[in-house]
Each structure stands twice: as structure tokens, then as C-alpha cells.
Amino acid sequence: MIECVHAEQCGGCPLIGMDYAQQLTTKRARVVSAIVHYPALELLYTRQVVPGDQIVGYRGRAKLIVSPTGGIGLYGRSGNHDVIDIPNCRVLAPALAEVTTILRGLITSPPPEARGLLLPYDPHGGGVLRAIDLREVHMPGTTSLPETTTTAQGNRVGVLLTFVLQRDRVPSREELKEAGRALRALLPRVVGIAANLHEADAPQILGPETMVLDGVPHAEDRIGPTYHVASFGSFVQVHRGQASRVHALITREIASLDMQLLIDETGTNRRQPKVLDLYGGSGAISIALSHAKNIVTMVESFAPAVQNARSAAEAQGLGKLDARVGDAADVVNSLLANNEKFDAVVMNPPRRGVSPAAREAIARLGAPLCIYVSCDPDTLARDLDHFSRLGYTSSELIPIDMIPLTEEVETVAVLKRAPPAQPRVIYEDDDVIVVEKGPHEPVENQPEYLGSLMQRCLRLPGVSNLKVVNKLDTGTSGLCIFARNEVARQLWTTALATSGRLIYLVAAKGVTPTKGAIARDLREGGRSYMARTRYRRLAVASGHSILRVIPDGHRPHQIRRHLAAIGHPVLGDERYGHVPTNRYFEEKHGLDRSFVHLIRIEIVHPRTGAKLLIESTLPGDLRASLERATGSSVIKFLEQKHALGENRASSMLPGEPASAPLPPPRPLDRGGSQPAIGPMPTDLSPPPPSYPPDSLAEPMSYASPDSFASPPSYASPTSYAQPPSYAPPGGLPSPTITEAPTEHVPELDESPRTIRHAIVSDDD
Ligand SMILES: C[S@@+](CC[C@H](N)C(=O)[O-])C[C@H]1O[C@@H](n2cnc3c(N)ncnc32)[C@H](O)[C@@H]1O
CATH class of the missing domain: 2.40.50.1070 (OB fold (Dihydrolipoamide Acetyltransferase, E2P))
Known part of the structure; x- marks a missing residue:
């Protein structure tokens, strides 16, 4: 144990009271806990933390x-x-x-x-x-x-x-x-x-x-x-010895690239690997890689650091380092436009991680090897999850004790190309499959995105020719229904419009009224459409609202536009949201997309008449943002209220008592090495505990038959003339219209999505 006279008061070394082995165990647990809520990272092994040879005076x-x-x-x-x-x-x-x-x-x-x-x-x-x-x-x-x-x-x-x-x-x-x-x-x-x-x-x-x-x-x-x-002020790893280990690790991984990939045009000699070093700072990694006989292109947004990298490389006789100033995503896109190819991409971003646009662009480069060096396990896990959909996978994480005696941990992930991760199937039958859509992927192919959920579904065994039943925005995650044929699509689309409820978990800026309904016309392409969005506040988290939201009608961006219209835009919503709040949540809490997740679908099965409930859990990125913003108390509270979903599907035939056993969903043929999904319940879960009428959260009353009262039909616009008295299931009080006054509902903006990041000089 390290003795320090300031230890009791100073906040600089929070782990100083632990022996070193225990510190390393704590740091490893930190990395493990960051990946645990991502099914795609289930098989990712976290190695023991590489200790520092010097833990004082470092x-x-x-x-x-x-x-x-x-x-x-x-x-x-x-x-x-x-x-x-x-x-x-x-x-x-x-x-x-x-x-x-x-x-x-x-x-x-x-x-x-x-x-x-x-x-x-x-x-x-x-x-x-x-x-x-x-x-x-x-x-x-x-x-x-x-x-x-x-x-x-x-x-x-x-x-x-x-x-x-x-x-x-x-x-x-x-x-x-x-x-x-x-x-x-x-x-x-x-x-x-x-x-x-x-x-x-x-x-x-x-x-x-x-x-x-x-x-x-x-x-x-x-x-x-x-x-x-x-x-002055430019980035440096604080521990020289550990920084040198990271450089050696990266160099070794690149040196072990498959020889076959590196055979030159003559077919006999091994050519030098071409490496792209993103977020290169003053070039510490680039120069180590150039020294190890790699041909390096470096990208860094802070111009003086780039100039320093060039001059250091030249002074050491390493030739002209191709060091470019700019945003990583922009530069990679220009490299793609020039059809440049790389054998390896190294990325060492600041704490907020790699931007979604940069991840897309990096994946498009298609390098056989990517090495991600991260100082934040949460943003690393978020990005690895996205990379798994973009066709890169990693088998292990290597944590390194870069800042001994603190809670910080540096982690290196080595990513190799692999087929995009299969989506998790929550429900399937002869008509449909219901899967989880990840953030940053479109439901169907779009030219500006490398892949789509549909494409990943089509790789599932026994799946072909899918039709979309419910659409989700690219930044939104949650449940997606795909029909297996046109007849099924029509049946399920009608069932959704007449008997279906889509229930979203949303975080909105500021504190909303406890519940409300936003009934405002939405303009699209010069026409007005009626739409209504009901919400109930489940919790207040660090001055913002966690909402359970049910849109009646499914206009594009309905939830985001309606919440923005009452002055409580969705956190992370780059179109209709509040830029400074979004920026803060991205920098501090790793939120890089709209905090909207379709967590539950309730629908009457169009063939059997059974009431079908399909639920998914809050995805890892939103969970981590929430936890970082508020600590674990809000998550625990929402869990107790069954508000964070459970990854399951169950159905109940009309007239059956809540506890009656039900026909199990068709068993899923997983195939391959995709991790198994959680058990599919074959009977209804026990009814949730009853809550006092004024309790904060209407629980996700999973099995209660009352919770499935058919919503009113909103098929015709005239039905909006008088806002229907929406009697929520189980006789909950009818929500009052409690809109905060605002000027207008934002126009629909369907221009392609780009995430911009301010170019800043950054440090640890
Ligand atoms: C963690 S440091 C890594 C520096 C370097 N790899 C090293 O080991 O010394 C992250 C670097 O990324 C740069 N940066 C931040 N945002 C960027 C962006 N959008 N595009 C390119 N570089 C960026 C920062 O200026 C900073 O130098």
C-alpha cells in the first residue's frame, strides 16, 4: 500500500487505500461492467490489467x-x-x-x-x-x-x-x-x-x-x-512506461498481420504495412509505428500538434510523415473518396470516443485490422457494439494501468473483420420476426450507411425476403417487426394500426409535467397530419425526465418533434434537440444519439387473436449514459418499476386467465456462434406489484390483462377532432393535456444525418 500524508483529504488518488492487486481487480471490474449490457460483446474476454512498473512518481x-x-x-x-x-x-x-x-x-x-x-x-x-x-x-x-x-x-x-x-x-x-x-x-x-x-x-x-x-x-x-x-497543452499519456507498452503492443499486433496480406505486387516480398493513425496527437504512436517500418498516415484535429509530429518524424530520419489536420470522420471520408487502402487503423480518441460518422467511415475503409486505444470503458463498449454491426469484432480487451492509484483505466481492443453481428431475435413465428435494432443503423439499406438491420436479419438462418412493419429512425434503437411475406406485412401493419401500442423509453430535457398528451399537427411535405403523443414521467434524472411515451399514429420523428414542441426535446436529438445539452451529454456521459428506445410492443396477433407482448431491454449505451448522469439509483428505481424491459415475448389468448400457460413461441434456430438469447417464457410472468394510484411510474405491467386494453382507433383524422378520452388500461386517471407553451412543432427534417464534432484540442 502507498502511504501519503494527503490521502485522507486529496481526491487525486481515490484508490490509494487499496493494495495494488486490489486496485487492478477494481479496474478490470470497471471494464467488465462497461461491456456487460451489450449482447454483441458477450463473448469478449477482459484480460487482467497490465500493472505499472512504477506506481509512485510516475x-x-x-x-x-x-x-x-x-x-x-x-x-x-x-x-x-x-x-x-x-x-x-x-x-x-x-x-x-x-x-x-x-x-x-x-x-x-x-x-x-x-x-x-x-x-x-x-x-x-x-x-x-x-x-x-x-x-x-x-x-x-x-x-x-x-x-x-x-x-x-x-x-x-x-x-x-x-x-x-x-x-x-x-x-x-x-x-x-x-x-x-x-x-x-x-x-x-x-x-x-x-x-x-x-x-x-x-x-x-x-x-x-x-x-x-x-x-x-x-x-x-x-x-x-x-x-x-x-x-504546451497538447496531449500526452501521463505514464511514460505504460505509454511505451501501448506503443509496443500496437506495433506487435501490426507486425503479426497475416503475411499473405502483405505480399507485394511481385508476389515474393513482404511490403511495408500501411497504417492509418487516427486521433494522433503529437504523433507519439505514429512515430513509433514509422520507426517500426510501417507507412503511416496520421490524422489529428489540433494543427500545431500535426506540425510537431511532422518535424519529429523528419528529425529522426523517418522520412516525411503523412500527417493531416482535420476531423477524423472528414479525413477518412476523403481517403475513401481517393480509394486509399490501409492494412491497419489505429484509433486513440478522447474520452467521448469515436463519433458515429467516423465509425461508419472507418468500417468502410475495410482494413483487416483495427486497434482501438481508449481511456473510457463506457464509450469504448458503445463503439465496439457499433463496430460489431459494421463488421468488426474483438475477442479480448487488454486493460492497462495508465494512471495508478486512480479509477482510470486505459483499454486496448484489437478488432478484426467479421460478418456483422446477428440481431437478437425476441419473437418469431411463421409470419414475422421481431428483432432489436441497434443505434446508428437504418432499418433498410440507405446509401449513406454501410449496412442495415434488414441486411443483418437476412443473414439469420431460415430468413429471407423480409418486409418492414414498423420503422425506427436511424438513431433510435428498439424493437422492429419484419414480416416474412407481403400478406403477413399487410396483416401486421393493420394489427399495429388498430390494436397495437408502441411504448418507448425516452429521456427529455428538463422536467416535464408528470404526464400529458401532446396533440399537435405535424407538417410534412406541405401537408398537415394530426398526431398525438402521450407520455408519463417515470423519473427525474439529474434535472431531466425519463419518460414512457406512446405515440398514437406513427408520423416520422413524431416523438422527437412533439417533445421539442413542448420545450422538452429528446436528449441527444441532433435535429430538434438542444445543442448545448446534447454536447454536454455527449462529452460527459457518452450519449451520441437520441435517447429513444422502443422498449415494448403490444399487439393482438392478427392470426391467433392472442394478445402479444414483446419487450426488449434498455440498450447498453443509453443505460451507461443514464448511470453516468445520475449514478445507479435511477436505474435501480426504474428496474424496480419494471420500466427497463426484459427481452421477452409472451402471449395470451382472449379469455385466458393471466397465469394460464401459453403456447411457447416457435423455438429459435440460432446457428453459428451467436450468443443464445435469454429464455423465452412459456407462461405469463407473475402480475407486477400494485402501485399506489399516484405512483411515479406506471409499471410495465407485463402480464396484467388489463394492461392490454385496446387503444382507441386513430385510423381517421376526424377522430382527432375531439381528443379521445384515452382511458389507460386498468382505469388509470385519464391524462390531462399538460403541454408547456411553445411556438411551433418543428418541421420534419429528413436530410441525411451527419454528426458534427467541434474540433478541439483535447487532453486526458
Ligand atoms: C487521447 S488523445 C491521443 C493522442 C495520441 N494518439 C497519443 O497517444 O499521444 C486524442 C487526440 O485526438 C484529437 N482529436 C479530438 N477530436 C478529434 C477529431 N474529431 N478528429 C481528429 N482528432 C481529434 C485531440 O486533439 C487529441 O490530440
Whole structure:
């Protein structure tokens, strides 16, 4: 166990109280828990976590907060944003510890030239210095640093120091430069000093603008056999030794590419593998790969980092690195347009993961090997699930302890090409199959998407010639009914329109009324259509609403447009939603699509007359977003209320008591290695517990015959003239019309979907 005098107060090393083996077990469990709710990842094995050979003094990059009293440290464990001064921090690399010790003294008694820069920021008083960002660099061949700083590998250890200043209190440029000069003379380890300007109220530590005050603008930094060029604020893995292991792992995987793939045109020689390194930062991975005789194209959105990558490659005699500035999805699409081919794609995105558009584009490249390096197990799991539909699969995850003593874990997944994962079949009979649609795939083929749910279904044994019964938007997940022939399609479409209920689980912005019905015309192609959407709020999660939503009528984007019209747009809805909220949920909680899932279908079977209930569970990505936003309490609450679905189908013939056994659904012929689905119940589940009339959630009263009261028929538009008194099953009070006032229902927007990501410089 690591002893630290700050451990009780400082929030920097939350696992410090555990022995190291237990820390590694906790980190592995974190990765396992991220994949567990994705059926497509069921066979994915998580290896033991690769331990760090150094778990103290390892941290080569640190962003430390400066308190109003001049302390330099991190927020405390109490969670109330008190800064804990940590002069004896155990994890800072010795060079960074040395610099912070000197800085503490300088903040207390600043030299006159640097007083204006070193005055700690106080939100209620004066001061400008909010934080410092320290980056250790192992510089090969430099002589500007004292010889005593030399490592066993012959590099001298320097520091790039950034002062993070409150923009509206910053002294003049000249004063800053003078302060920089004065301070560098007092900090022998520091090879360069910069000022970063923090915008008022921005949650990130670093602001968008950085200016060099004194010393070098960047420095060479060795990891393993190669070096890259580090600049102020650019990304670096905090643990040099573990970063070097990741590079070695990637290099080894690419070196083990099938020889047959790499035979050159003459048919005799092995050619060099062509590798695309996405989210390349300053080129640490690209340069390691170039050094290992790969031909590398690197893509990075932060232009200065790209320039550094090019110059480092050239200086090491690795030739001209093809390093491109831009958004990963855009650049991959332009590579596709030029018909470029790669043997391997490496991706090491920021915490929010790879964007859906980039995943599509990467899959289209069709490289035999993809290597995904992730610092966030939840977004990794979300993306691997999508990749499984796009034709890439992975058999194991390799977690690496990149930030010892914290809860963070880096994970590497090696993906190989495979047929797209088969969809999970929840119900099937001679007429239809009902399957789960994943997010980011269209129901039927569309030119802008690589595959479709239909295409995946057609690969199921015994399935051919499917017809769509209910449509779902590409970003929406949930149950989809496909008919096996035209007669069945007509029967089931009619049954759905007359006796069917589609029940969605939706997260909407803000707190809606507890229940309501939104009856507003929807304009499409110049015409108005009547439509009504009823909702009931099941829970409030971190200021937003989890709703059970039932659309009467099935106009395109009905739920999204109606909820937007009452001022509570669907979270993650890029068309009708609230951009800043969506952006926040994507960055923080990994939500990269509309939070809409078709969780339950109730329908009278058009041939047997049986009441059929088909349910699916909330998919892993939505579950993870919800859990991240609210902790596990809301999930548990919804589970207790049977609101998160169960992956099952059951039916009940008219007049049968609720508990009567039912004819089992036709057994499913799975074939292949597709994981088996959960058991199909052959009888009705026990009735759910009864809830007090005013209980928050109307439970998914699965088996209760009452819950299946036929909804009113909405076949003719005139039936909307008077909103029908919708008597929910079981005599629940009729929902009142409780619309929040808004101006209009947004027009239907059916332009092809693209997900844009702001291009930002990012860090860990
Ligand atoms: C986790 S870092 C990886 C850096 C690098 N692979 C390394 O090991 O040092 C992620 C990088 O992705 C870049 N980035 C973020 N969004 C991007 C986007 N949409 N397209 C391309 N690069 C992006 C960030 O600027 C950052 O340098």
C-alpha cells in the first residue's frame, strides 16, 4: 500500500487505500461492467490489467489548481471544490514535484517582475493565477539542462510549464513576458513557460488560447525508442512506461498481420504495412509505428500538434510523415473518396470516443485490422457494439494501468473483420420476426450507411425476403417487426394500426409535467397530419425526465418533434434537440444519439387473436449514459418499476386467465456462434406489484390483462377532432393535456444525418 500524508483529504488518488492487486481487480471490474449490457460483446474476454512498473512518481503531466491562498493541488475528496495543497504528492514525477515546490515559494514571495502573474485567483477578490499545467519532457541530446537531470537512457529531464490565467484579469503581454523571463531564471528545470487564458466559468482547466512567454515553444520528448515533440497543452499519456507498452503492443499486433496480406505486387516480398493513425496527437504512436517500418498516415484535429509530429518524424530520419489536420470522420471520408487502402487503423480518441460518422467511415475503409486505444470503458463498449454491426469484432480487451492509484483505466481492443453481428431475435413465428435494432443503423439499406438491420436479419438462418412493419429512425434503437411475406406485412401493419401500442423509453430535457398528451399537427411535405403523443414521467434524472411515451399514429420523428414542441426535446436529438445539452451529454456521459428506445410492443396477433407482448431491454449505451448522469439509483428505481424491459415475448389468448400457460413461441434456430438469447417464457410472468394510484411510474405491467386494453382507433383524422378520452388500461386517471407553451412543432427534417464534432484540442 502507498502511504501519503494527503490521502485522507486529496481526491487525486481515490484508490490509494487499496493494495495494488486490489486496485487492478477494481479496474478490470470497471471494464467488465462497461461491456456487460451489450449482447454483441458477450463473448469478449477482459484480460487482467497490465500493472505499472512504477506506481509512485510516475505522473509526467499534471494540471494542478492554485487556491486563493496560494496552495497548489487538487480538489478534495469532500466534493465541494476545496483545493487541497499537496506538497508531498506521491505520484508527481520528481521533476514536476521539484518545480511545484519552487513555485509554492514564489507564489508566497513573488519577485516584483512576476507579481502580476503569480497572484492567486480568487473569485471574490483579485488575482489571476488559476492553475498550472506541468509537463515533463525527456529530451534527447539537449545540453541546456543541468547534467544532474540526465536519465539512465541519456536524456535530460526538463519541464514545460503553463500558467493558467483568468482571461479578464490578465496583465499586458509585455508584463507577462517579463514575468516569464524572471521566473524561468528561478526554475532551472523549466525549459519553456507559457500562459494559457481561461474563459470565465468554463469547466475545463485549460482555455483555448496559449502564448509562449519564455524559453522553448516545444521540446522533444522520448517514449521508448523514439521521441515526439511536446508543446504546451497538447496531449500526452501521463505514464511514460505504460505509454511505451501501448506503443509496443500496437506495433506487435501490426507486425503479426497475416503475411499473405502483405505480399507485394511481385508476389515474393513482404511490403511495408500501411497504417492509418487516427486521433494522433503529437504523433507519439505514429512515430513509433514509422520507426517500426510501417507507412503511416496520421490524422489529428489540433494543427500545431500535426506540425510537431511532422518535424519529429523528419528529425529522426523517418522520412516525411503523412500527417493531416482535420476531423477524423472528414479525413477518412476523403481517403475513401481517393480509394486509399490501409492494412491497419489505429484509433486513440478522447474520452467521448469515436463519433458515429467516423465509425461508419472507418468500417468502410475495410482494413483487416483495427486497434482501438481508449481511456473510457463506457464509450469504448458503445463503439465496439457499433463496430460489431459494421463488421468488426474483438475477442479480448487488454486493460492497462495508465494512471495508478486512480479509477482510470486505459483499454486496448484489437478488432478484426467479421460478418456483422446477428440481431437478437425476441419473437418469431411463421409470419414475422421481431428483432432489436441497434443505434446508428437504418432499418433498410440507405446509401449513406454501410449496412442495415434488414441486411443483418437476412443473414439469420431460415430468413429471407423480409418486409418492414414498423420503422425506427436511424438513431433510435428498439424493437422492429419484419414480416416474412407481403400478406403477413399487410396483416401486421393493420394489427399495429388498430390494436397495437408502441411504448418507448425516452429521456427529455428538463422536467416535464408528470404526464400529458401532446396533440399537435405535424407538417410534412406541405401537408398537415394530426398526431398525438402521450407520455408519463417515470423519473427525474439529474434535472431531466425519463419518460414512457406512446405515440398514437406513427408520423416520422413524431416523438422527437412533439417533445421539442413542448420545450422538452429528446436528449441527444441532433435535429430538434438542444445543442448545448446534447454536447454536454455527449462529452460527459457518452450519449451520441437520441435517447429513444422502443422498449415494448403490444399487439393482438392478427392470426391467433392472442394478445402479444414483446419487450426488449434498455440498450447498453443509453443505460451507461443514464448511470453516468445520475449514478445507479435511477436505474435501480426504474428496474424496480419494471420500466427497463426484459427481452421477452409472451402471449395470451382472449379469455385466458393471466397465469394460464401459453403456447411457447416457435423455438429459435440460432446457428453459428451467436450468443443464445435469454429464455423465452412459456407462461405469463407473475402480475407486477400494485402501485399506489399516484405512483411515479406506471409499471410495465407485463402480464396484467388489463394492461392490454385496446387503444382507441386513430385510423381517421376526424377522430382527432375531439381528443379521445384515452382511458389507460386498468382505469388509470385519464391524462390531462399538460403541454408547456411553445411556438411551433418543428418541421420534419429528413436530410441525411451527419454528426458534427467541434474540433478541439483535447487532453486526458
Ligand atoms: C487521447 S488523445 C491521443 C493522442 C495520441 N494518439 C497519443 O497517444 O499521444 C486524442 C487526440 O485526438 C484529437 N482529436 C479530438 N477530436 C478529434 C477529431 N474529431 N478528429 C481528429 N482528432 C481529434 C485531440 O486533439 C487529441 O490530440
